[in-house]
Amino acid sequence: MDLLIRNETPEDYRQVEELTREAFWNLHVPGCNEHYLVHIMRSHPDFLPEFDFVAVFDNRIVGNIMYVKSCLINEEDLAIDTITFGPVSVLPEYQKKGVGSALIKNSIKKAIGYGYKAIIIEGHPYNYCKHGFVGSKSVNVGDSEGRYPYSLLVLEIEKGCLQNHEWKFHPSSVYDLNENDFSNYDKLFLPKEKGYKPTQEEFNIASNAFIE
């Protein structure tokens, strides 16, 4: 697949939000809110525009990945800057052709160049362990309550940098979505039927699971 990966520009915004909506619609819940997340992310102080990429095929945007700043704080109150991606989206008809992997690999390479120590994400292990992410417990990274969520995944860019400490992950506040604002924003898109998919139950199980 002859794919071009480049930074997103303002002219791409609507197309990226539409593709995000298509990729996530009914996937985790009936409907989705990830297109609204993408919309507010770009003006959030944690947003990293240099890590906002689109994948273009045949002059059409078929995929997108966006990053924000995050951090880890250890038991000695020492903080290290990390970065977090999500959402990552590929148009349904272009999935399973390598687009998502290309976006993820390209951004990991860029993160190495920028000197970030680790990438921390919340997502399905199936999608990310193949790119080197490990479960958070194996590198002592817990959530704010010190638990190890099944879906909290870590890629140490500087290998071993998290060793010998207990870390807590502090995600960006951009992920604390306001449901009312989201519903209003969705009205700007073509109506789409909300419904049930088994992936919603999988998501529910994964989001409520913790590693002992």
Ligand SMILES: CC(C)(COP(=O)(O)OP(=O)(O)OC[C@H]1O[C@@H](n2cnc3c(N)ncnc32)[C@H](O)[C@@H]1OP(=O)(O)O)[C@@H](O)C(=O)NCCC(=O)NCCS
């Ligand atoms: C998750 C997502 C971003 C992955 O993107 P993608 O483009 O489908 O990913 P890839 O094509 O790189 O990899 C997917 C699979 O296709 C396979 N594949 C890649 N190129 C292929 C090709 N040319 N022919 C056949 N299979 C191929 C990969 O090996 C991989 O197989 P696996 O699932 O058995 O590991 C995309 O499916 C998506 O947008 N999903 C909906 C939103 C979502 O779930 N986002 C992530 C939230 S955690």
